[in-house]
Amino acid sequence: MLPGVGVFGTGHTVRVLVPLLREQGFPVQALWGRSQEEAESVAQELNIPFSTNQSDDVLLHPDVHLVCIHTPPPHTRQIAVKALGKMHTTLKGGHEVSADAMQMVAAARYYPQLLSIMGNALRFLPAFVLMKKLLDEGYCGKLQVCEARVYGGSLLSQSYGWAWEELMGGGGLHTIGWCIIDLLSHLIGSRALRVHGMLRTFVGRAGGGIRSVTADDYACFQMLMSGGVVCSVTLNFNLPGSAHHEVMAVGSAGRLVARGTELWGQRHCDQREELLLSDKAGAGPAVRGLVAMVTQLRLAFEAQEDRRSWARPPVAMAASFEDGLYVHAVVEAVKRANRSGEWESVEVMTQEADSNHNQLTAAH
């Protein structure tokens, strides 16, 4: 039997995700929204029995064994920081631990998947799963450069909301850039040490010209990864009617290119590019990734007798909360670089300067 799911978020992704979860047999039990009204409204629309604006009410709900977090970036970070903070405190046996925190950590230990399924379903896209496998097997030789380009129409919601405001986590860098940074770091198997970047808001007014927009609609940034790989990312959301999503890895022996949901490759010895994975599902990489993620989740749980445990391999590639904190640090460094005009170091936030936290430093 599959575990009950609690979902954080009320946006577009959640409206796509909930039907996908149900299709695979997951009962969706609880929904968290920023306000009680918003949570209730979306829960009713999606036919979810419980709704709340208190995160613990979802995390500790008796029918919730798996949590999916798809919230605007600042909330994701708050939830991640909160959960990690509580965890570390407890693992150290400190005395600031509240009853709530203890329950939270108990849940986190008992249901480690609580920590696993956040943010980025792109990692699950079959093209990227195969790309990672081939990179690890040396298809490209020694990796040199990764490039990602995402073009599309405006990310602004119809009516004013968080997506319009940089400070509320809106903009291409915060939303799509987040997923690309996570994906590239995952594919390469290393983390960004220094970044440089440039952000622009070309469409500075919306809502009939009444409100100003601060969220970026163009981002171009570079990441220097530990190990020497160079990454270059371009995001442009001033191209309505286009949906271009390309990730390329170039190495000493060949290259791999994911275009949309397909994977192409060419080694230096090959005469031409070959199609390595065709995936004509019709959906874009983000939705296709969600479908793949939910399917993998089902397989992970089905491989187990106990619905509260899961088989590690299929879901092990999901982004963890720690990955989330790292990506957040990269995003912040790109924003600093845009302001300073200089290369900025990636500084991953740690709650305490503690040897337990070594895994949170940039070069792992």
Place this chain on the structure above:
Amino acid sequence: MLPGVGVFGTGHTVRVLVPLLREQGFPVQALWGRSQEEAESVAQELNIPFSTNQSDDVLLHPDVHLVCIHTPPPHTRQIAVKALGKMHTTLKGGHEVSADAMQMVAAARYYPQLLSIMGNALRFLPAFVLMKKLLDEGYCGKLQVCEARVYGGSLLSQSYGWAWEELMGGGGLHTIGWCIIDLLSHLIGSRALRVHGMLRTFVGRAGGGIRSVTADDYACFQMLMSGGVVCSVTLNFNLPGSAHHEVMAVGSAGRLVARGTELWGQRHCDQREELLLSDKAGAGPAVRGLVAMVTQLRLAFEAQEDRRSWARPPVAMAASFEDGLYVHAVVEAVKRANRSGEWESVEVMTQEADSNHNQLTAAH
């Protein structure tokens, strides 16, 4: 009757260019090479009657009325600086003018095409001619971003030569980047004020691993243009078997994309991208551009009775020596930015701080 041509350079482009010139009816009269031996050898191979390593011998040759310069970057610059320096001195009526310089300037005044045909034939590629026309007509609305990407195999010559050395003008930035910077500035109609960039030499040894290579094989740089347009350029010559050449312009109302020798466009109101110019000549943009340039040259001269004069419009779009100095300044600024890690100003070299030279400053 078409004018006699003098050619500077002994490289691959010259071997392509000379037959193209002859096909269109231009008699090729003289060839300049860095050494007398090299000049003689290539002149014999291409059946050119006169060869020399003295630039004035070509510039002042009685049968030479048109000069085409395709030399390694440092030489191009020296020739440009020399010619411009002499011109300005003379135009001011200064007293340092040698007999040679006077002849040179006389030639330059009488045959203004001497100053016109340098470096970049990409401007003549039909796809870019149409792209420029449509941009000027407002197809894209207010221009926001230009992106250029050129991927290909190694630029290194088989045996050791200038192409291996950054200081001798080798590398993707100096050669291909030069043409792209000139092209983008021409298309946008403005100049780069500040640049940021990153250069890498991933293949650091060649010639069986014996010699070290200092020329870049990867370049990623951004240009902030006067008027606010942002340019991003990526060059990667670690992709053998690939010949990707893409230049995209994105504006408030649509975009134009030249892929190889074809031009595609999509306005925001269009359902899909449309093919605006199909050019299946089989050749790449560089060679196709040379063919177009030579054809335009012929038309320009045929429109005139006197073989020493030419109709301005068809050739007016060629890069001038002043354009050459500007592009040189951008290349140098990218190299500085690569070293400093900061945005660097484009500082166009002027011979003298003179009001006559205002046209040489970056923001024109």
